[in-house]
Amino acid sequence: MKPIRLFVVDDHILFRRGLIGLLSDMGEFEVVGDAGSGEEALRTAPKARPDIILLDVNMPGMSGVETLRALREAGHKMNALMLTVSQAEDDLVGAIMAGASGYLLKNAEPDMLRGTLLDVAEGKSVLSPEITAQVFNVMRRAQTGRSRDLVSGRELEVLRCLARGLTTSQIASQLYISENTVKTHIRHLLEKLEVNNRAEAVAKALQAGLI
16 A cells, blocks of 8 residues: 655744654655745645645744645645644634644644544544534534524514513514514524424524524
């Protein structure tokens, strides 16, 4: 089986050389090049034809995320693993949006690094366990934002009334609208939230942070 070709990008030369030495000792990999900056990587990585490029996120000049984005815009398809100390949400989301297949913290054990690289080589997406919760938090907030955009202001008022256990007639009285209008709003809410009844609508709204 041919070794997986790797290209390492990190501005800290001692870390870069240590990482190259570690990877070179692993039989599954071949380090075909390295760079100390994003700008250098853009010039040299495509010529090395790596299967995976390992990128530090925070580097002087062009960041790892910017480098990956530029590589993608230039049409280069190599898989990318971000190897960094950063747990910042902006870095994580930026890397994923730029097309990274993995995001691994530099405190990872060698066996985890090996397993992550093998997974990335197979086309899998891998995240450090320490940052998985952040991804879910981002997704929840994004879902909340989409739900808020989906539901109108009046429908949100009806939702709040439903959460208080008010009947159709009580909601009509509370909002100074007809019962038929309340029923119309509820029907639209069920459709938009993709639920079957009022209780499910309230539960989903609570889960999404709408009310």
